[in-house]
Amino acid sequence: MKKLTLIFGVMALIALPALAADGIVGKNGETAPLSDIPAQPSDGSRDYTVFYNTGGALDTPATTAGSDTGWAAYFMATWVNDTGEDILLVEFGWPCNGEGGQKHWYYWLSETLPGSVATAHASGMYTIADPVYSSPPTVYSYVDVEAANLVVPAGARIYWGYELPTPGLGGQITANGVVTWGWYEGAWDPDDAWGRTMLLQLKGRSLIISTENSTLGQVKNLFR
Secondary structure: OHHHHHHHHHHHHHHOOOEEOOEEEOOOOOEEEHHHOOOOOOOOOOOOOEEEEOOOOOOOOOOEEOOOOOOOOEEEEEEEOOOOOOEEEEEEEEEEOOOOOEEEEEEEEOOOOOOOHHHOOEEEEEEOOOOOOOOOOOOEEEEEOHHHOOEEOOOOEEEEEEEOOOOOOEEEEEOOOOOOEEEEOOEEEEHHHHOEEEOOEEEEEEOOOOOOOOOHHHHHHOOO
């Protein structure tokens, strides 16, 4: 029995693509250094490798909000992928509240400030986590965007944003040097001019899979 197990083990190794001394070699000859491949979390949750919030820290709490007459109906932020790897976006988030059940999120892969939400390269719906109005909003609404396959190439810039449940009443902080925008009177108006930064958040993961806890099938799929 032990001999049979050994034989099957050897056959499985033969079926694998070559492992370079310093990493895994892909189908195009590229090598992914083992030291650069993030390990899968032990709790089985998603292997996020990118966390970004315009407020600085993940889930930065809002300290203020606009008004329904003095601020925009859509908020937007930007992020540059400086990780050196292609990143798949998996989650957006922002603090907001109000009735309406669901509203829209938007995404652009663009080096320049985009046009209206009608020009978005991708969009979908998110569920408002807190239907009870309060100012500032204290609860983040999160949206799973992994199925949208929003891949941000290394070095590329994206813009992403959302439709507010109540115009103007999304989470904000005092301007911190990060520029965000609100769609106001037919254009994207920069919020720093008004002493504010809108809170928008994203999470993503590298497209290089982990070999530390991968199954044989996962490693094989990397080379197809």
